[in-house]
Amino acid sequence: xxxxxxxxxxxxxxxxxxxxxxxxxxxxxxxxxxxxxxxxxxxxxxxxxxxxxxxxxxxxxxxxxxxxxxxxxxxxxxxxxxxxxxxxxxxxxxxxxxxxxxxxxxxxxxxxxxxxxxxxxxxxxxxxxxxxxxxxxxxxxxxxxxxxxxxxxxxxxxxxxxxxxxxxxxxxxxxxxxxxxxxxxxxxxxxxxxxxxxxxxxxxxxxxxxxxxxxxxxxxxxxxxxxxxxxxxxxxxxxxxxxxxxxxxxxxxxxxxxxxxxxxxxxxxxxxxxxxxxxxxxxxxxxxxxxxxxxxxxxxxxxxxxxxxxxxxxxxxxxxxxxxxxxxxxxxxxxxxxxxxxxxxxxxxxxxxxxxxxxxxxxxxxxxxxxxxxxxxxxxxxxxxxxxxxxxxxxxxxxxxxxxxxxxxxxxxxxxxxxxxxxxxxxxxxxxxxxxxxxxxxxxxxxxxxxxxxxxxxxxxxxxxxxxxxxxxxxxxxxxxxxxxxxxxxxxxxxxxxxxxxxxxxxxxxxxxxxxxxxxxxxxxxxxxxxxxxxx
Ligand code: ADP
Ligand code: MG
Ligand code: MG
Numbered sequence: 001x002x003x004x005x006x007x008x009x010x011x012x013x014x015x016x017x018x019x020x021x022x023x024x025x026x027x028x029x030x031x032x033x034x035x036x037x038x039x040x041x042x043x044x045x046x047x048x049x050x051x052x053x054x055x056x057x058x059x060x061x062x063x064x065x066x067x068x069x070x071x072x073x074x075x076x077x078x079x080x081x082x083x084x085x086x087x088x089x090x091x092x093x094x095x096x097x098x099x100x101x102x103x104x105x106x107x108x109x110x111x112x113x114x115x116x117x118x119x120x121x122x123x124x125x126x127x128x129x130x131x132x133x134x135x136x137x138x139x140x141x142x143x144x145x146x147x148x149x150x151x152x153x154x155x156x157x158x159x160x161x162x163x164x165x166x167x168x169x170x171x172x173x174x175x176x177x178x179x180x181x182x183x184x185x186x187x188x189x190x191x192x193x194x195x196x197x198x199x200x201x202x203x204x205x206x207x208x209x210x211x212x213x214x215x216x217x218x219x220x221x222x223x224x225x226x227x228x229x230x231x232x233x234x235x236x237x238x239x240x241x242x243x244x245x246x247x248x249x250x251x252x253x254x255x256x257x258x259x260x261x262x263x264x265x266x267x268x269x270x271x272x273x274x275x276x277x278x279x280x281x282x283x284x285x286x287x288x289x290x291x292x293x294x295x296x297x298x299x300x301x302x303x304x305x306x307x308x309x310x311x312x313x314x315x316x317x318x319x320x321x322x323x324x325x326x327x328x329x330x331x332x333x334x335x336x337x338x339x340x341x342x343x344x345x346x347x348x349x350x351x352x353x354x355x356x357x358x359x360x361x362x363x364x365x366x367x368x369x370x371x372x373x374x375x376x377x378x379x380x381x382x383x384x385x386x387x388x389x390x391x392x393x394x395x396x397x398x399x400x401x402x403x404x405x406x407x408x409x410x411x412x413x414x415x416x417x418x419x420x421x422x423x424x425x426x427x428x429x430x431x432x433x434x435x436x437x438x439x440x441x442x443x444x445x446x447x448x449x450x451x452x453x454x455x456x457x458x459x460x461x462x463x464x465x466x467x468x469x470x471x472x473x474x475x476x477x478x479x480x481x482x483x484x485x486x487x488x489x490x491x492x493x494x495x496x497x498x499x500x501x502x503x504x505x506x507x508x509x510x511x512x513x514x515x516x517x518x519x520x521x522x523x524x525x526x527x528x529x530x531x532x533x534x535x536x
Pocket of ligand 1: 416
């Protein structure tokens with residue numbers, strides 16, 4: 001079934017209407033904790049801890065084809081199980097990560113070395129994945145210019161996966177609030193008649209992202225407690241959030257903590273540096289129960305370690321942080337994610353899954369009622385390795401000869417790491433300098449650029465910052481929206497490498513909107529805003 005055409009966006013709004021809606025929205029945001037810590041006044045300082053600014057958001061929801069939104073939701077359970085399965089499949093990880101990437105990527109090597117060192121010694125068979133699969137709309141017409149004279153602003157739209165996140169997938173709480181904000185404006189103002197479809201709440205789907213994530217953490221905590229012999233042993237057991245110091249996005253994390261606390265589950269927040277000398281797990285305790293000697297709370301037991309840090313090299317300034325990560329991995333606490341799950345989220349895994357036959361080999365073991373290999377493959381772009389395989393040589397040729405259609409990605413998370421279009425050949429030339437160039441290229445994948453539909457914009461509402469003193473809604477004319485779908489899966493990796501699922505809930509979404517001219521879309525760094533879909 002063809003997806004419906006999207007309306008030109010945003011509808012024109014008189015300045016006074018725009019100002020009215022943006023004042024309503026800003027107060028809603030501040031009242032509901034749709035906030036960030038302000039930027040620190042200098043690079044050497046931490047952000048102030050006693051004030052907040054509202055997170056950047058779009059004034060209107062952005063049009064999104066309903067069938068493609070529903071498709072992204074429908075295939076999420078299969079993606080969740082697939083990545084859980086990959087993390088349990090040692091032979092797959094060894095082939096994809098252990099035999100290539102680790103030779104040229106120091107960060108992946110550190111993760112891999114810990115994974116290998118501890119994999120036969122783990123005492124906790126359960127892992128928690130809080131996943132997010134990200135997509136852009138792809139305009140098939142703009143990809144092949146032949147039909148461009150047809151007159152419509154965009155051709156048939158498809159849903160294409162940008163990446164699959166297995167660690168620190170953020171914005172679950174803040175995007176739930178933006179959906180609430182847009183629904184609130186629709187309910188209380190009808191968006192001042194800007195577009196008739198905005199008055200119908202069926203077009204602005206409710207967002208359960210925060211509940212999905214908190215539900216996963218609660219299920220992991222409950223499973224840990226159930227493993228204990230006696231209920232009395234389960235007192236004073238906390239979920240540990242490992243966070244970055246001076247995290248501006250703390251108010252995306254705190255609501256998960258509060259949701260757990262409402263269920264009687266206690267949470268403690270610590271940075272890698274804070275826990276380094278305070279955790280004990282392996283010494284003198286064969287059960288490897290993880291304890292944290294907290295300066296105020298005293299000695300507490302940890303049920304679940306939830307990483308909102310640790311996804312990039314910056315979180316491991318030295319050997320001490322890696323040692324801490326290893327001790328956490330070895331402990332009895334349930335990790336979110338385990339190192340195996342983090343490795344499964346490498347961009348290299350995404351590329352290999354797109355190779356012929358890979359999905360067909362993996363999907364049958366996931367159980368019944370899964371999406372088909374074809375349904376998943378429809379969401380893949382063209383992905384290439386850059387090794388000396390046939391496919392890798394093709395990728396290299398394309399990267400040098402048609403770079404304007406591609407993005408080059410290293411095995412990194414958190415934004416700002418990719419190389420785009422015409423920057424690719426020069427970047428590869430640098431890599432190619434000297435011996436071992438093919439090997440060095442193995443640390444990257446090449447991905448065809450997704451071409452989002454034209455003709456969409458929105459009013460973006462950002463708080464004033466020292467570098468951007470303007471407040472209120474600003475019209476952005478040419479925007480691109482990235483959809484994320486969440487999934488929470490608690491699973492057991494059995495001795496035969498089979499996966500047994502204990503808790504699984506997929507759903508909830510993130511929509512992030514940015515100007516088309518900004519290749520990377522970080523919300524925290526100010527390029528993009530949090531949005532919600534207006535289903536067409
Ligand atoms: P990260 O793990 O750092 O978030 P991503 O793979 O999500 O890395 O890339 C960062 C951003 O780059 C995405 O949010 C998207 O805006 C853009 N991007 C990534 N891949 C593509 C692609 N194939 N086509 C178009 N834009 C892309
Ligand atoms: Mg990512
Ligand atoms: Mg991303």
